[in-house]
Amino acid sequence: MDSDSAVRDYLPVPEKKYPAGPTLLSVGADQAEKKYWAKFKRPVVVKEYASVTHVEFAPTRPHDFAVTSSTRVQIYSCSTHTVKKTLSRFKDVAYSGSFRPDGKMMVAGDAQGTVQIFDLASRAMLRSFNGHKDTVRVTGFSSNLTQVMSASDDRTVRIWDIPSETALFVLDEHQDHVRTASISRDNPNIILSGSYDHTLKLWDTRSPTPCIHTMNHGFPIESALFLPGSSMIASAGGNKLKLWNVLTGGTHFQTLHNHQKNITALCLDGSGRRLLSGGLDNMVKVYDVEDWNVCHSFKYPAAVLSMAVSPDDTHLVVGMSSGLLSIRQRVVKTEEVVGVMQRRAKIKGGTLRHFRRGTSHKGDVGDIVVERKKVKRMQKWDELLRKFHHGKALDVVLGGGNGERPAAPVMVVSVLEELIHRGQLVIALGARDDVGLEPITKFILQFISNPKYTTTLVHVAEVIMDMYAPVIGQSVLIDELFIKLRFHIERELSLQEELVKTLGLLESLMLASQRMV
Template identity: 40%
Template sequence: NTPEPSEMDPYRKIRIERPVKTIKVTPEDRYWKNFKDEIVIPHAAKITNIDFCPLNPFDFAVTSSASLFIFDGASRQVRKTISRFSQVAYSGSFRCDGKLLAAGGESKIVQIFDAGSRAILRSFRKHTDAVHVTRFSSDITRLLSCSDDKSICYWDIPSEKCVSTMNSHSDFVRCAYENPSNPHLWFSGSYDHSVKLWDLRDPQKPVMSMEHLSPVEDILANPSSTLLFSCGDTEIRVWDLLMAGRQTHSFSNHRKTITSMTIDSKNSRLLSGSLDANVKVYDLSTFSVTHSKKYSAPILSISLSPNSQTLIVGMSDGTLNIRRRKVSEVVKSAPRKPALMGRRYFTRGANYRGNSDIDFKVPSISRRKLKPYDLDLKKFRYRDALDRVVLIQHQDISVIIAMLNELIERNGLIIALRSRNERALAPIINFLLRNISNPSYSALLIDVTWVVLDLYKSFIGESAVIDGLFAALLSRVQSELCFQKGLFELQGCLEMLFATNQSMNVSTINAIDSEDEEFSSAMRDEPQPEVLEKINGPTDPKRSSKIRSPEKRRKKSKTVPN
């Protein structure tokens, strides 16, 4: 009984309702998506290595082509560029104190640079092929380098000598990592599919060897030193070092070769970058992927800042992607503005200490205030500088002596003393007259006196004041010479007395020794009573028990004053 549709009714399509897909956003996704403050910096060649300075504000070094770029951690702009490489550079890395940088390269040379001045401090030449890995040890005086010549060298920086050489790998060595709990233990990974543990106190053979089954691109150890991560091809393998390097996990979530790994500051997340242009984040408790991010080109290097606030990715097309995490701030009610007058208004912000993650502190340059005589020396006014220290009342003599030494070092003593009139020369001679007999400064002041005499000997007789001062100076020197002569005579007398006393002591000791020997020989031969009477005097029964031994007689003789 349904009515048939008429020819005039329009056709209505069937409405198909599909269920709406709901994407669940996890706290992990929200955390990594907060890395929104993005800067993209193009380079002319591929980015082969990124390394953060461990110290705040966490500057980072980027290695690309034949240059090493040092970026400011706060502004994320290039602060310095090191271009002292003849060929392509590799593996620019900071020392733990941030003062030095090390880098290898195709030139087969390991170089150490001053991070401040960019000067080359050391150059190590032993490798015979390209050096792809340079790593500072935590004891700051050692450096490890790995090369395509299949060798690993351990260098002593102060002496510029190779302490140890390890040659157990059979292919290119492309990664190394120091054990976080022991600076003598190092891990190395090679294209011969092996990961080796070395004890540099006995580097003849590896302590432990693990097979990754593919060329090893990067290795990483957690700070507790119990787990080691190695990546090669599309797999990441986990090794338990407490179980003699036994493999505990293996996971593969990339479609192409994994080239780099890093770990966050809480040691709970592992990040990996791959040639498939993806960065994946793994939960180290379950080894499952918690977040993934797609980039524009194949990834060659990845690094996360020590405070886990900056993520940097280097790509094969030369793109450097820098992302900083935005910290969400709790919105509070605006405080009541202080009155325009009063103590609270003028002291507002006095207790603010800044936020190290957000604020950039401009270092203050403290300038020391120079003394007036230092300013004169700085402007090469040697005469004014000497007059200032000599003419000041109650001036410390050490300041005047330091000024004279400085003028001698600068070859300015003659300039400071010449062309003086009577009024300007008198204080100088007065100072020499007062202090030339001081044993602490006499050697220097005698030299200064000779300079004064050379300059003004032709003017003697023209000024009564200067002539009187020179006469007083001559009298002081002559009296000092007489005093020294008396001291030498007294010294000679004392030495003669000491020598006479010593000879008398020796003769007394020799006489006592000869008497002891005569007594001993007589006792050994069992002498008759007349012999004993000859030696010890008439025999008295009452005194027979009081015959002293040689030791007692020697002791008594030593108590008699000379």
Template identity: 35%
Template sequence: MAETFPVKPKLRPTSGKSTPTAESKYWKSFKIPKDIETTPSKSLNYPITSLSFSPVAPHDFAATHSASFTVFSGKTLEPKFTVNDFSDAAASSSFRCDGKLLAAGDLTGTVHVFDAKSRNHLRRLKGHSAAARVVCYPRAADKFHLFSGGDDSVVKYWDVAAEKCVLNLLGHKDYVRCGDASPVSDDMFVSGSYDHKVRVWDVRVSSAVSVAELNHEKPVESVIYLPSGGLIATAGGNFVKIWDVIGGGKLLYSMESHNKTVTALCMGKVGRVGGDEAEQNRILSVSLDGYMKVFDYAKFKITYSMRFPHPLLSVGFSPDSLTRVIGTSKGILYIGRRKGKVESADLGDPVALGAVEDEPQRRVLRPSYFRYFHRGQNAKPAEGDYLIKRPKKVKLAEYDKLLKKFRHKESLVAVLNGKNPENVVAVIEELILRKKLLKCVTNLDAEELGLLLGFLQKYSTMPRYAGLLTRLVNKVVELRAEDIRSSDQLRGHIRNLKRDVEEEIRIQQSLLEIQGIISPMLRIAARR
């Protein structure tokens, strides 16, 4: 049997949804563990001004808020303790390279040093005449120094053990609000200020003058070193810029993807920790517009974006690439954890994260399972595969089924009852091609003929169908004249049809008269 197609096949648009990339799946995998917190966030009631992770497993993290800071467990993500030994609001915090000490600044200009385990208050470093907004320990091996910056426009280099300032680094003309330590040298760090300048410092230089100066052209809210130590990223206004420090402070790229001020930057990684995939570094930026953006600075493009309901002030990413924390102006912490394992700080044994359970193993498919016979149907073909598509089953309407069975009159009546003019015209054209239309009209009974005349009276004057249907009207009247005279209802259809045709002719004549008036005027206007 020959294959049958519908009279008027309907074209359906394909879905416009894009396929999620591997990187977007990676960032979406950071979710709040269900057995840790029933709500999607932890509230500290005050704006989260800074976040910092311990460099030592299990990577506890500290959040400064109001006149205190809270340390959260890297294993359970629950608060371990809160320190309130501040005379004013806390502004910044930083863990020492061994994770044993934690330093934080406050708005009185004092830098406080605490024991990260016992919470003992060990040092108070006083020297800033205004708020100490930046506190940062060296990253590598130096356990005795830290640097701080404040609203007095001064950057200070401290000897923590002696509780004294070793160097006063001058050069900024406005508030110093951010800074970072070099990942390759304990003697170098960078600071950013509201004077639009970013300065690179080397404490080995006796003159205590910055070794490089960069102009961000906006008040600098955040600055970080990239892992190589030769590049830095700065944030200010709605810009994030990448600079080549080794190359003389050359601007490599300027990204403007946020709609409001970018408040914080941090480094993140993409790739399986300890796996075969190579890790790739990313810059995470958060802004007052509520967006977190992930930036691939190797390709200079945004690879992921996530929207939060509140303005964002701070962001942190754990060194083991398993935990991501975002702080908001409403005091809410959005903590996301990815599935994986961390090493115990004491035993060095891999310990499963308390917040994450391994996925249950899927049952092996057997021939007795229904899914066994449908396996692999959703698999996407690889490049070079020869794809054989299964033909789709064509769905036929009732009139198409009747045409398939050569029941022409029944097909015409069925499509007339459907009241879709496009389908009716398509069936009429098909019957003309089969040379069966006039025979169908002859065999219609009085009720079916009334249905056809009602359709012709309604659509014969429509321009898109007039060419075909007006000819059909003449044939119907010629073939069924006797039946039309003997039926009042059929005569009514003819009267209505005649009235509509006369009205259409009158309209066309009026349009021709108007065209005759306008055409000479248009020709005269064209000559001028």
């Protein structure tokens, strides 16, 4: 690469980042999350006849929820928390009672391998699909409303056409029971499935070879789902929650292990900003999808098998292996509900009107304001580094001799590390008199005991000593700085020795106290 192209492609020296403790802002955000989830109080507990294997909220108001347990699916009222309807036309244990996107129909599977569609108004069975050879654990409607998906212990995922009652696709590349499957909300042709064979598979029904990606979770997979936008996938198996990037070919980018036992259920909240996981350790964990930290947790009396959060974020329903159903409701102020409805109405039907408001419009209450950031001007030391003037760049970042203010210590260390990376530190420090050496020596003297900068500054000090040892004694100014630096390092080493002795003494006292107890 020639010098001209290097100048054009130059990137400013980034400020080095160091691990920081919790700030007031992060503490405040954590407290806000705790207050939010603490509003889900006074849980109503209902006893079902058997384990609650599936919970799902209706996508349309009033967001009633379906509970699948034993040989029936019950529809609970979201306002009274009592049973409104019961679907019991199953010959064996029912699984995965799921609503159609318009809330008018429901699909469910059973232990005999049958998939049935019900009209919720009359509770009449409209369609019955027979093709699976084992228990159907998962069902769901496609967003096009004319197809349903089912996944079974017979290792297949099937897509059924409702009008013709035939299987359009049979996806059969799994080697063990398929326990989770879902259809992308953004594209009904994209399907995700997870199996006890440890693999996640991403299918595209438009492709001649439908399986387009295979991801190895490493444990039998109990649950998996698309995150908002369908560009990322979350999968649960064993006690690990793994995250995958669809856009880069299904690559794994993070593993979370906050549960002590197997994770059995995953779901998103109504806003899509939080992911919930439930497991056999009786815990439900809430993750913030921005940083994937656990922001809250709930403890339940039995192993969690299923759960769901209502689309309006007012209800959290959890089903357990003991047959208990926990219903938590969050008290919401009227103004909050009105604000959410108004924002959703604007997004849904007011897009054209929104963009026709004109440039003079100042925005409404609750609008998200995007501010344009001014392009930062390149720092003077970056301009000099860009031209390979390494010594001058070091002088400038240290304050120079022209009345310029020195940069922040972290920026000085960042420039020093850039010079080390380029192999130009000796060049930058070379050919200096006592006046030229004074700024860097004073900086080392002031900050070498700071644990964040110690490693870099010790290296720089060793380079200076090696370079200027032959001329020590020729400048009173530099000699005094070197003597001060020596005394400072000796004092720091002495302090470290005393701290080690103190820690050893404390450990001895603690061990002695434990023996006495």
